[in-house]
Amino acid sequence: xxxxxxxxxxxxxxxxxxxxxxxxxxxxxxxxxxxxxxxxxxxxxxxxxxxxxxxxxxxxxxxxx
Amino acid sequence: xxxxxxxxxxxxxxxxxxxxxxxxxxxxxxxxxxxxxxxxxxxxxxxxxxxxxxxxxxxxxxxxxxxxxxxxxxxxxxxxxxxxxxxxxxxxxxxxxxxxxxxxxxxxxxxxxxxxxxxxxxxxxxxxxxxxxxxxxxxxxxxxxxxxxxxxxxxxxxxxxxxxxxxxxxxxxxxxxxxxxxxxxxxxxxxxxxxxxxxxxxxxxxxxxxxxxxxxxxxxxxxxxxxxxxxxxxxxxxxxxxxxxxxxxxxxxxxxxxxxxxxxxxxxxxxxxxxxxxxxxxxxxxxxxxxxxxxxxxxxxxxxxxxxxxxxxxxxxxxxxxxxxxxxxxxxxxxxxxxxxxxxxxxxxxxxxxxxxxxxxxxxxxxxxxxxxxxxxxxxxxxxxxxxxxxxxxxxxxxxxxxxxxxxxxxxxxxxxxxxxxxxxxxxxxxxxxxxxxxxxxxxxxxxxxxxxxxxxxxxxxxxxxxxxxxxxxxxxxxxxxxxxxxxxxxxxxxxxxxxxxxxxxxxxxxxxxxxxxxxxxxxxxxxxxxxxxxxxxxxxxxxxxxxxxxxxxxxxxxxxxxxxxxxxxxxxxxxxxxxxxxxxxxxxxxxxxxxxxxxxxxxxxxxxxxxxxxxxxxxxxxxxxxxxxxxxxxxxxxxxxxxxxxxxxxxxxxxxxxxxxxxxxxxxxxxxxxxxxxxxxxxxxxxxxxxxxxxxxxxxxxxxxxxxxxxxxxxxxxxxxxxx
Ligand code: SF4
Numbered sequence: 001x002x003x004x005x006x007x008x009x010x011x012x013x014x015x016x017x018x019x020x021x022x023x024x025x026x027x028x029x030x031x032x033x034x035x036x037x038x039x040x041x042x043x044x045x046x047x048x049x050x051x052x053x054x055x056x057x058x059x060x061x062x063x064x065x
Numbered sequence: 066x067x068x069x070x071x072x073x074x075x076x077x078x079x080x081x082x083x084x085x086x087x088x089x090x091x092x093x094x095x096x097x098x099x100x101x102x103x104x105x106x107x108x109x110x111x112x113x114x115x116x117x118x119x120x121x122x123x124x125x126x127x128x129x130x131x132x133x134x135x136x137x138x139x140x141x142x143x144x145x146x147x148x149x150x151x152x153x154x155x156x157x158x159x160x161x162x163x164x165x166x167x168x169x170x171x172x173x174x175x176x177x178x179x180x181x182x183x184x185x186x187x188x189x190x191x192x193x194x195x196x197x198x199x200x201x202x203x204x205x206x207x208x209x210x211x212x213x214x215x216x217x218x219x220x221x222x223x224x225x226x227x228x229x230x231x232x233x234x235x236x237x238x239x240x241x242x243x244x245x246x247x248x249x250x251x252x253x254x255x256x257x258x259x260x261x262x263x264x265x266x267x268x269x270x271x272x273x274x275x276x277x278x279x280x281x282x283x284x285x286x287x288x289x290x291x292x293x294x295x296x297x298x299x300x301x302x303x304x305x306x307x308x309x310x311x312x313x314x315x316x317x318x319x320x321x322x323x324x325x326x327x328x329x330x331x332x333x334x335x336x337x338x339x340x341x342x343x344x345x346x347x348x349x350x351x352x353x354x355x356x357x358x359x360x361x362x363x364x365x366x367x368x369x370x371x372x373x374x375x376x377x378x379x380x381x382x383x384x385x386x387x388x389x390x391x392x393x394x395x396x397x398x399x400x401x402x403x404x405x406x407x408x409x410x411x412x413x414x415x416x417x418x419x420x421x422x423x424x425x426x427x428x429x430x431x432x433x434x435x436x437x438x439x440x441x442x443x444x445x446x447x448x449x450x451x452x453x454x455x456x457x458x459x460x461x462x463x464x465x466x467x468x469x470x471x472x473x474x475x476x477x478x479x480x481x482x483x484x485x486x487x488x489x490x491x492x493x494x495x496x497x498x499x500x501x502x503x504x505x506x507x508x509x510x511x512x513x514x515x516x517x518x519x520x521x522x523x524x525x526x527x528x529x530x531x532x533x534x535x536x537x538x539x540x541x542x543x544x545x546x547x548x549x550x551x552x553x554x555x556x557x558x559x560x561x562x563x564x565x566x567x568x569x570x571x572x573x574x575x576x577x578x579x580x581x582x583x584x585x586x587x588x589x590x591x592x593x594x595x596x597x598x599x600x601x602x603x604x605x606x607x608x609x610x611x612x613x614x615x616x617x618x619x620x621x622x623x624x625x626x627x628x629x630x631x632x633x634x635x636x637x638x639x640x641x642x643x644x645x646x647x648x649x650x651x652x653x654x655x656x657x658x659x660x661x662x663x664x665x666x667x668x669x670x671x672x673x674x675x676x677x678x679x680x681x682x683x684x685x686x687x688x689x690x691x692x693x694x695x696x697x698x699x700x701x702x703x704x705x706x707x708x709x710x711x712x713x714x715x716x717x718x719x720x721x722x723x724x725x726x727x728x729x730x731x732x733x734x735x736x737x738x739x740x741x742x743x744x745x746x747x748x749x750x751x752x753x754x755x756x757x758x759x760x761x762x763x764x765x766x767x768x769x770x771x772x773x774x775x776x777x778x779x780x781x782x783x784x785x786x787x788x789x790x
Pocket of ligand 1: 168169170171191401402403404407408409410411412622623624625
């Protein structure tokens with residue numbers, strides 16, 4: 001199990017940041033992702049691994065009128 | 066300085082129009098972003114004058130919306146109504162306005178007493194009018210009075226003349242009128258870009274939701290395009306004054322027209338942002354491709370896209386109105402900035418769009434937009450999942466001078482009233498206002514344009530319709546209050562705020578009414594869970610409204626602040642504020658004006674105007690705590706249908722947050738328990754936000770708050786003292 005924005009999410013082997021974003025339907029482009037407080041660069045979401053028990057922060061910035 | 070005011074009706078003709086009054090002023094360059102004078106035009110008495118901006122006004126109100134609020138306060142009395150001649154429309158620019166070096170620096174701020182709310186409304190609008198007026202010699206324009214018949218106000222910025230002309234038989238609808246003004250006042254083809262007009266279409270005069278159209282001539286498309294000062298019915302005030310158009314002609318724009326104190330700093334800061342936009346926009350918000358419409362699919366994914374009068378936050382067919390459909394319709398590859406130098410270039414337009422209904426059926430036109438709000442309001446919220454129809458509604462709203470946001474929200478309200486049997490074909494004059502009935506929606510819009518039948522009723526806005534439906538059709542006032550999505554009299558803009566308490570506050574505490582431009586906190590609150598406590602929400606509801614007010618003081622567009630972000634923004638301590646861009650704004654302001662503010666003073670500049678506006682609302686008899694409460698539809702599920710559509714979410718909240726076990730309970734019981742909890746939390750939020758703002762629990766600014774901000778003028782203190790502030 002991991003925690004994403006204070007909510008639990010089941011973990012699976014090989015889980016990446018992209019998997020987390022897909023499961024949570026986080027489609028917004030202006031995201032900041034931190035795993036256990038460490039910033040994950042945007043261009044490595046597809047490959048960045050998420051370990052079991054991780055605390056994942058997916059910060060959505062703002063946009064629009 | 067010389068003045069001349071020709072006698073009215075002396076037979077002079079200007080561009081084929083009878084001259085009613087004229088005024089000559091001394092042209093002189095802008096100094097460090099300011100002219101320090103205001104142009105006043107009374108279309109009733111035909112007096113035209115100029116007045117200096119006192120040093121105190123410049124120091125405390127900064128410009129733009131700040132000037133608008135100060136001038137409006139001085140013009141009106143507590144009993145003034147929107148359609149009294151003394152109500153003014155003030156168009157203010159601000160010191161940074163007209164800069165061509167930094168993206169998004171060409172906005173005008175329009176202020177007036179709103180027909181919908183009775184309090185000041187302010188709109189931030191693009192187009193060339195404001196910057197041209199500024200370089201013609203004025204920091205603001207006050208329009209007052211009511212003409213006997215339609216007039217055109219013409220400012221010739223290079224000659225230094227202002228004229229009031231009798232209007233001719235030009236079409237009132239803005240797509241034609243704006244073209245007409247270019248034809249009349251431009252000297253030749255090349256000169257067309259030097260002419261900009263403000264107008265409001267036929268629908269603005271027939272409804273209370275009229276918008277103003279600010280034009281900018283697009284030499285590549287060879288058409289006068291339109292940007293809207295949309296909210297609150299300023300177009301209605303404009304037509305009530307019988308102003309057909311206000312036109313400015315100015316030639317001679319340069320990158321240093323503001324005569325800034327330090328041009329190289331502005332150029333350097335602008336260049337940095339230009340590069341950032343070019344490097345990152347494609348992978349961030351695609352503003353250059355499709356503008357704010359990129360948000361449609363995002364909002365649908367997050368259950369925030371208003372659907373069927375804000376009942377739901379997504380629609381299974383929302384893909385039919387996603388940004389890709391609009392991207393396929395607009396013309397790409399053109400520099401679509403609504404002012405020179407805006408590389409974010411989000412002012413998209415579809416060309417050769419063939420209209421299928423209404424008075425211009427069969428015409429091929431250029432349609433500006435649509436922006437996200439229009440797609441959501443005139444699309445999903447009324448069940449129209451067809452991009453072409455949304456485009457057609459967008460075109461007609463604009464040319465008729467009708468605010469697309471209010472139109473969408475009030476149409477959604479009518480449709481829910483139809484669904485509940487409050488409206489029927491007898492009552493709507495045959496319009497079957499069922500979800501998604503695009504023929505009926507377009508026909509209702511055309512009736513607003515023609516001033517006919519149910520178009521007139523709907524054009525009164527949601528608040529007045531609620532009263533009419535209760536009085537004449539015996540509808541339950543409590544139900545109407547719950548489902549009528551307005552606050553203070555203004556229709557909500559297009560985000561579902563049910564699951565974000567902070568956004569409920571951001572909407573309903575907004576001084577002018579529920580427009581998202583004070584604070585948009587849904588992600589920060591609902592998705593990120595970053596502001597869980599009342600105090601944290603209150604802090605956000607202090608900072609963001611203050612920060613966002615500042616754009617309106619300067620003549621700036623908000624979009625280049627956070628619709629594009631620097632590559633290293635994620636690593637900063639407060640990425641939601643985009644600290645590098647905040648510093649850009651501080652640097653630009655200082656470089657234009659020669660002053661030396663920091664980011665804290667930036668917030669204080671806004672706080673002065675914000676609190677002054679609040680007191681002006683109180684002076685007009687509104688702005689109390691009761692005025693800051695939303696309809697329940699914006700806070701939670703009103704109906705069993707809504708509850709059951711998201712039952713898992715609500716049941717979980719009842720169990721975990723409310724301490725109410727939903728098992729074995731009816732949906733009605735669960736609805737009631739959830740409502741009590743949410744309404745109670747909203748009251749606590751009001752307490753926390755008022756406290757943070759330095760207001761009493763009744764929502765009245767305290768005298769010490771006004772003193773601290775340096776706006777404890779006797780007339781301001783008198784208002785708050787009488788209310789216990
Ligand atoms: S970002 Fe868009 S709305 Fe803002 S100034 Fe640029 S073109 Fe105009």
